[in-house]
Amino acid sequence: MNIVKDINRVRRTLFTGATNLISNHAERIEINDQSKINKILICRPNHRLGNLLLITPLIQEIESTFPAAKIDLIVKGGLAVPLFAEYASINNIYQLPKRPFLHPINYLKNYFKVTRKAYDLVINTVEESSSGRIFTKKSKGTHKLFGKPAKIYWGDKSDLKHIAKKPILALKELSGRSRGDAMPQLDLKLTLDELTKGQQILQNITNNNKQTICIFTFATGNKMHSKAWWNKLYLELRLNFSDYNIVEILPMENVSQIDFKAPTFYGREIRELGAVMAASELFLGADSGIMHLASAAHVPTLGLFNVTDIDKYRPYNNWSHAIDTNVTDHLAIISHLKSTLATKESIDAKKHFKAIA
Structure with a gap:
């Protein structure tokens, strides 16, 4: 019997049940003036290398759509700092502890930093992420994307499943950009x-x-x-x-x-x-x-x-x-x-x- 695994299983069940009450859909307000989108929050409360790298295409799409915008990230652990070091659009990286229940003060400090700040656009990158949905819901954002694009999509249907491409499609829908554009690739931006x-x-x-x-x-x-x-x-x-x-x-x-x-x-x-x-x-x-x-x-x-x-x-x-x-x-x-x-x-x-x- 693994007590830690049992506790984590119960925690995930409770967390998921609570966050299922939060809509997965964007607040469908078209962005008519893209110059007004200057402050963006990306929610990906995860510490794993792959999961963090998989948001680099979204960052590139944001840079292309909103060239003047600055991006804040809410993640876990310290890996994001070197990963995004060469992205000039990144402003603040809020680093949640990997184990929030062991470091509640640190977690709450970052939670309040993020949720008290006003953003023009807030994006939850992964639809199934309970903590991502919570941060997106509780943040102060004029526009919000919860990670789920519209059900009607005429392109490659597999794009709707890919964890890196899905939030990009949702952003294209909100911003009115063509979905036919090539998808940005994962990019570490090595010098x-x-x-x-x-x-x-x-x-x-x-x-x-x-x-x-x-x-x-x-x-x-x-x-x-x-x-x-x-x-x-x-x-x-x-x-x-x-x-x-x-x-x-x-x-x-x-x-x-x-x-x-x-x-x-x-x-x-x-x-x-x-x-x-x-x-x-x-x-x-x-x-x-x-x-x-x-x-x-x-x-x-x-x-x-x-x-x-x-x-x-x-x-x-x-x-x-x-x-x-x-x-x-x-x-x-x-x-x-x-x-x-x-x-x-x-x-x-x-x-x-x-x-x-």
Whole structure:
């Protein structure tokens, strides 16, 4: 019996029951004068790497729609500060404690800071988030989005399920912008200095001129594939990509599902880790925060899904794919990798010839 898990289960049940009384729909008031939207609050009370990175497309959409606006974020933990360091539109980041019941004073202090401030627009990024709905409801906002776009949508229906795209569609609806515009991608906004350092670190690991494929064998809970599964895939990688380095990105737990057979990299600084992956040609790993970090570093990303909702969390930056490992065998994954690398190499070659023409 796990008392902590039982308490959390009861807390979530009570919290969800209370917040179900709060509407999920926006206060449907069209924004006729976008120049009047200057102060925006984004509610994402979560501390996980992936969940925070998944709001970067929304921030870009806001910057494009309301260029003069400043954005406040309500999140959990301190990870948001380095993640959004290069976003000039970010004003304040209110950091709730990861465990509010253990730090009630800190939680309430930030709660009152947010709810006493007036905003032109408040956005709850995830419809199912109980705490996000509460902050959105209690905040002082002229316009509010609770995370749910209109039921009628003529575009790609999977966009309505994707956790990063859904609030963007709701914002487009409120602002009157075309839904046909390309969706912003996850973006860590790595600087040139950071990218250069990432290349140097990767070069020091591999000590050769080969291109690199990064893998991440860890994941939380049932999302993690077995050692037998990963070792079989690693063998296929070695056989089919002998012209590439295979570098394993290690989690903070310092564990490896392939028992450290490949060269490894472990980084405590999240932006540095993103820069190292940005220097690679491709990332392969299970649905995780590191998968989303690779996507935000603009690496072609192959996400391995076995339990989580693919349509909700799939990577969608250039040349990326989500693979359901319940129905896709190792050889099919290798085929996906070859196709992705071939596409990337072809496009990179076209860019090179265009640059020197």
